[in-house]
Amino acid sequence: MADTRPLLFFDSGVGGLSVLGPARALLPTAPIVYAADSAGFPYGLKSESEIAARVPALLGRLVERYRPRLVVIACNTASTIALPVIRAALDLPVVGTVPAIKPAALASKSRVIGVLGTDATVRQPYVDRLAAEFAADCTVLRHGSARLVELAEAKLRGDAGDPKEYAAIITALTGQPGGAGMDAIVLACTHFRLVEDELARAAPGVLLVDGADGIARRIAYLTQGQTWPEAPPPGIALFTRRDAGQEALIPALAGFGLERIDAL
Incomplete structure (x- = not known):
């Protein structure tokens, strides 16, 4: 019998869709729950203590409701602040998202x-440790x-931006001291891959690096052999x-196979 437990993706908003896309490519029939903490959005302006308290509590409720086989924290901010606490609180595999400094450094000339x-x-x-x-x-700016x-x-609501x-x-x-020689930029927020084309036009010749494809491979590895x-x-x-x-996002969500909208 097929295992119907979903993969649970979590982010403050829709940035984690940039991780969901590559994961769906590797696991095309995986059941998916994508949770966006729209009531707490944006995380980037919150304090560390707020995020460390909020995210594990929310995930506990989500895991209880949807019974996933694996949780993906598709958010750099939540991962860099709360990942150890989340892993300690949840009795199932948790994949985090951290800035792709290693591949950027390997690629930089x-x-x-x-x-x-x-x-x-x-x-x-x-980030200092990475x-x-x-x-x-x-030189890391x-x-x-x-x-x-x-x-x-x-952009996902249809506004291309300026x-x-x-x-x-x-x-x-690039305007910081030494920045003129920058040849690689780490997109250390899952939202930013969604505007990768716009950023590439603003930074011609600069390599844009993120970890979404590596996260997808990690999800596939941790679930290998499962039905x-x-x-x-x-x-x-x-x-x-x-x-x-959120209503304005429905067409974009459907493009990622997310056809049902729930609230928590």
Whole structure:
């Protein structure tokens, strides 16, 4: 008999869809629950203590309701702050999302890389440790952008955004001392892959690096040998607050196979 337990993806908003996409490509019939903490959005402007208290409690309720086989924290901010607490609280595999500093450093020829994330992510000691371990010979410049998260959410609602805004966000990195030689930027927020084309136009010749494909491979590895339905059931998108902003996302969610909308 096929195992119908879902994969549970969690983010503050719709950024985690950039992780869901590659995961669906590897596991096309996997049942999916995508949970967005719209009532807590955006995480990047919250304190560490707020996130560390909020996310494990929410996930406990979600796991109780949907009984997933695996949880994906498709959010750099939540992962860099609360991942150990989440893993201690949940009795099932948890895959986190951390800034892809290692592959960016491996790819960089100029040895100047940028880390573009939320304000909360780029200030984390976890990022300091990744930079020290994998990019010790690089200049690592950081910029936190709450606006870029908003632009990504707006794009999924049909608003392409102003190219000047993307250019200004890139300049906030490359305009720092030493930034002119930057040849790789870590997209340290899952939202940012959703606007990768816009960022690439604002940063021609600069490699944009994120960890979504690696996370998808990790999910496939942790579930190898497990059974799946023969055909994918309708995916579930869940919001902790439902309003007009979420209604405008319905067409985009359907494109990711998320046909049913729930609330928590």
